[in-house]
Amino acid sequence: MVKAQVRKIIVVIIGAFIFAFSMNFFLIPAGVYSSGFSGLSQLLSRLFSEYVNITISVGVWLFLLNIPVTILGWKKVGKTFTLYSFFSVIVSSFFLNIIPIQKLSDDILLNAVFGGVIGAIGIGMTLREGASTGGMDIIAVYLSRVIEGSVGKFTMILNSFIILSAGFLFGWEKSLYTLVVLFSSSKVIDLIHTQSQKLTVMIVTENSYDLKKAILSRLTRGVTIVPAHGAYSESGKDMLITVISRYELYELRKIIKEIDAKAFTNILQTDSVIGLFRKD
Structure with missing residues (x-):
């Protein structure tokens, strides 16, 4: 039992590192938005930086946004799932803050595809161990239980808010590349975890x-x-x-x-x- 828990923690840490790497080396430098709360964190970080002149990192926003969601998940979704999901959020926030933001390519499409695929590898590893990257995963699971509909459906609805908001505030071209991120990441996550919702x-x-x-x-x-x-x-x-x-x-x-x-x-x-x- 202890061996299984240690293995789970190690895999979640590795998954969080891979996810943070995809953000800081591909998506954030290219100005392409990720899905879920990580994308919302990017959006809020840019909003506060450009409109309020307050710099709050993506990692800090990711942690703050997940606090109320963790409380919801603990009460309504499942304690084990939520506990490991919040642990994943903490580790991801840590890596997002310590890994330097560095652009590897000037091609937006390459950044969107590789950012989505590499990030999905980390997310998929986390899901296989019975956790998630928190945020919208927990909200989507909760909504699927109280309202008729799939987790994927609610995830897409929530992510649409990020795409529309980013496009309205900062231009549509880069925000639409988020669709490429969503498509590539969803395919890889399903391949690693399971093919069905x-x-x-x-x-x-x-x-x-x-x-x-x-x-x-x-x-x-x-x-x-x-x-x-x-x-x-x-x-x-x-x-x-x-x-x-x-x-x-x-x-x-x-x-x-x-x-x-x-x-x-x-x-x-x-x-x-x-x-x-x-x-x-």
Whole structure:
């Protein structure tokens, strides 16, 4: 258990470093905006610098913006997910402040593509360990639970605000390159983490009561229980069926391993869900 936690912390630190590197070597020098709270931090940093003459770094803004979101995530999304996400934010803010801002290319398109891809590698590594880079990830996960819609849909809506605001205030050309960042980063994140926004999970277990209880309390996802019968063992079992977002896959795997490591689990990609995608 301790070894797994240490490994998770190390991966989150490495992911945060890669993300900060992509920001300071590609996106920030080129004036191209990132997605999520990192992009909003860029926007606020430039706003305060040009209109109020107050210099606040992107790293500091990233940390400040995530404080209220962390409180929301702790109460509504999940303590483990939120704790490691905030740790990722702290480390990312630290690296953003200590890594020098340096331009490697004058080509805006190259900066947008490589910034998006390299940053997505860091984000994808973090997601695979059951955390996120905080900010809009947590907000999107929360909104997907209380309002019908996917995490990707809410993420795109929130990111659209950054694109429109940046374009209106500082010109449309560079802000539109944010779309290139969004596209390239989303493809890489899905490739590293999982290809689907939603996943259908079928768990065949002899300990359905404890598994059901843990999923309902820790993931706040609904569960359907279907009676099952083992053809080889001739024993009675239950099959638990649930639909989760990709951000919850790590936590579900952890739950299954803790309660019934021998449970047979089948994970399927889900294109869409009709009905309420939440606990109640």
